[in-house]
Amino acid sequence: MGRDVNFLYGTFLDLSAPYSARLHCLQSFLKFDEVYGHRMLREWIQMQFSTLYTKLRSANTFVGFCLLSLLPSLALASVVLFSKSSKDGYNKSDITVTHILFATTAVIEFSPFWLPHLLGLFVSRCISDEISMGDMVYTWQDMVSQHNIMVFFDRKEVPSSLMKLPGFSYISDRINKHRCIWHEPAAQQISVLVRQLAEDGWKAYIRGPATYRRFNNLRGEQTLWKHDLMRQLGGSLGLPFDECVLIWHIAADLCSRCTTNTSDIIPSRRNSEIISNHMIYLLFVCPEMLMVGTRQDLFMIACDQIEHMIKDELLPSLDEGSIAQRIYGDERGDDDLMEKAPMISNACKLAEALIGLNDEGKMWEVIQGVWVEMLCYSASRCRGYEHAKSLAHGGEFLTNVWLLWSCMGMETLPDKIHSFGIPGRPEPQPDEEHTPAAAAAAAASG
Numbered sequence: 001m002g003r004d005v006n007f008l009y010g011t012f013l014d015l016s017a018p019y020s021a022r023l024h025c026l027q028s029f030l031k032f033d034e035v036y037g038h039r040m041l042r043e044w045i046q047m048q049f050s051t052l053y054t055k056l057r058s059a060n061t062f063v064g065f066c067l068l069s070l071l072p073s074l075a076l077a078s079v080v081l082f083s084k085s086s087k088d089g090y091n092k093s094d095i096t097v098t099h100i101l102f103a104t105t106a107v108i109e110f111s112p113f114w115l116p117h118l119l120g121l122f123v124s125r126c127i128s129d130e131i132s133m134g135d136m137v138y139t140w141q142d143m144v145s146q147h148n149i150m151v152f153f154d155r156k157e158v159p160s161s162l163m164k165l166p167g168f169s170y171i172s173d174r175i176n177k178h179r180c181i182w183h184e185p186a187a188q189q190i191s192v193l194v195r196q197l198a199e200d201g202w203k204a205y206i207r208g209p210a211t212y213r214r215f216n217n218l219r220g221e222q223t224l225w226k227h228d229l230m231r232q233l234g235g236s237l238g239l240p241f242d243e244c245v246l247i248w249h250i251a252a253d254l255c256s257r258c259t260t261n262t263s264d265i266i267p268s269r270r271n272s273e274i275i276s277n278h279m280i281y282l283l284f285v286c287p288e289m290l291m292v293g294t295r296q297d298l299f300m301i302a303c304d305q306i307e308h309m310i311k312d313e314l315l316p317s318l319d320e321g322s323i324a325q326r327i328y329g330d331e332r333g334d335d336d337l338m339e340k341a342p343m344i345s346n347a348c349k350l351a352e353a354l355i356g357l358n359d360e361g362k363m364w365e366v367i368q369g370v371w372v373e374m375l376c377y378s379a380s381r382c383r384g385y386e387h388a389k390s391l392a393h394g395g396e397f398l399t400n401v402w403l404l405w406s407c408m409g410m411e412t413l414p415d416k417i418h419s420f421g422i423p424g425r426p427e428p429q430p431d432e433e434h435t436p437a438a439a440a441a442a443a444a445s446g
Contacts, residue, residue: 008025008044008048008403008406008407009048009051011384011402011403011406011412011414012048012052012384012385012387012388013384014383014384014385014413014414015384015414016414016415016417016418017406017412017414017415022406022409022410022411022415023409025406025407025409026202026407026408026409029407029408034188034191034192034195035188037191037195037404037407038187038188038191038192038400041191041400041403041404041407042139042141042400044403045141045391045395045399045400045403046141048388048391049391049395052388052391052392053391053392071109072106072109072110075102075105075106075108075109075110076106076109076110078102078105078106079102079103079106082098082099082102083099140394140395141187141395141400142185142186142187142188143183143184143185143187143397144183144184144185144186144187144190144274144278144397145181145183145278145281145285145396145397146181146182146183146184146274146277146278146281147180147181147277147278147280147281147284147285148180148253148277148280149246149249149250149253149280149299149302149303149306150253150257150323150324151180152176152177152180152284152299152303153303153306153307153323154323177284177285178285181281181285184274184277186271186274187397187400189271190271190274190275190372190375190397190401191400191401191404193271193368193372194372194375194376194401194404194405194408195404195408197372197373197376198376198404198405198408198409198410199408201215201410202408202409205222212411213411213416215410216380216410216411216416217377218373218377219237219241219244219370219373219374219377220237220244220248220369220370220373220374221234221237221373222369222373223366223369223370223373224237224366224370226369227362227365227366227369229366232353233350233353233354233366236248236251236346236350237370239346241290241291241294241374241377241378242283242287242290242291242293242294242295242298243295243298243343244374245279245280245283245290245374245378246280246283246298246299246302246343246347247343247346247347247350248276248279248347248350248367248370248371248374249276249277249279249280249283250302250343250344250347250351251347251348251350251351251354252272252273252276252351252367252371253276253324254324254327254328254347254348254351255351255354255355255363255364255367256269256272256273257321257324257325258324258325258328258329258351258355259355259360259363266360266361266364268361268364268365268367268368269360269364269368271368271371272364272367272368272371275368275371275372275374275375276367276371278375278397278398279371279374279375279378280299282378282396282398283296283298283299284296284299286390286396286398288382288386289378289382289386289387289390289396289398290378290382291378291381291382292381292383298343301343302343302344305340305341305342305343305344306323306327306341306344308340308341309326309327309340309341309344310323310326310327327344327348328348328351328352354366354367375398375401376401376405376410378398379398379401379402379405380402380405380410380411380412380413380416381413381416382398382402382413383413384412384413384414387399387402
């Protein structure tokens with residue numbers, strides 16, 4: 001797998017990979033089952049983090065190894081020499097600060113020798129304690145970041161007079177944004193859905209270069225065509241991608257809160273909720289990862305439109321479920337209010353069409369299929385630089401999806417740019433049945 005690891009490292013550098021390299025990586029990755037494949041992705045991401053943010057890469061060279069071996073000795077020698085040197089005439093405070101700096105430097109330089117062992121003992125103790133209690137231990141790579149517009153709207157705090165000042169408004173916005181974030185240990189189960197989508201694409205959809213590129217541009221159309229719902233729901237996919245994500249998130253939330261609770265009976269419902277909340281998290285918190293040009297203010301615009309639909313005096317008494325019920329039930333028939341809230345109106349119409357299928361199992365299967373396609377569409381259009389940057393503060397689940405999509409032989413953003421940038425090579429004409437424009441036209445004619 002050495003060749004494949006080098007190929008994956010290149011993706012973080014936004015390097016385009018030839019089709020032959022993607023095919024070789026696909027053939028190698030398909031030898032792994034779903035569980036082992038997910039574990040390999042975690043290891044590759046961890047190796048990339050070590051390469052970018054630790055001294056591991058320097059230690060692999062002779063000169064780097066010598067320097068890394070010498071630096072701790074120099075740091076320790078500095079501490080000893082400074083302790084034994086004469087300090088007459090120097091300020092005591094300066095001497096104390098210098099002692100602290102030298103000692104801290106020595107501890108940092110020696111940390112590679114003792115910190116891993118300490119962490120290993122700590123983790124093994126925690127794991128044994130957790131296993132004894134019958135619980136599982138999760139790392140950040142098992143987590144999927146979550147956000148939800150109804151939760152945010154319900155918990156959003158009204159800024160005080162101090163927070164309204166220009167210098168404090170930014171702090172208030174960040175507090176409101178990050179106080180509603182939570183994490184679900186669902187990375188592996190969502191990765192299984194992504195892998196299944198790619199495998200189904202190779203088996204049933206891709207027949208050549210044109211269909212290969214069309215498949216990489218799908219963001220829900222395949223699911224709607226599969227269930228013969230393009231006429232009813234296709235118009236929602238003809239919008240800009242960030243708006244499409246927002247509308248489908250609100251619609252999925254309305255379907256979840258306005259139907260019977262069958263999360264344990266229908267796995268696709270739980271998967272849909274997790275992916276939906278993750279996509280809206282990317283839209284609001286990490287818009288640069290969702291897609292280049294994402295409009296972060298769409299989230300707050302949608303919140304303002306929800307506020308237009310609900311009378312102010314009722315807000316303190318409404319919880320998340322009541323807000324959704326009021327939007328979908330009491331207010332969606334008010335044409336005047338719906339004109340003031342076009343995105344909420346579109347989401348209500350989409351939710352009404354989904355609930356109108358009168359088959360909850362099929363409804364959640366459709367929602368899950370669309371969300372998985374949107375997730376892959378977003379991951380393949382995020383720059384490798386953004387994925388590498390996110391590793392510095394813990395990483396995002398979208399990086400797992402991005403690497404998995406690449407390992408399954410699909411295109412990433414550099415591949416898309418370079419494949420259409422070859423002089424004299426015409427861009428393949430898309431299948432008219434699978435374009436967002438055709439979806440919107442079909443919905444209008446229906």
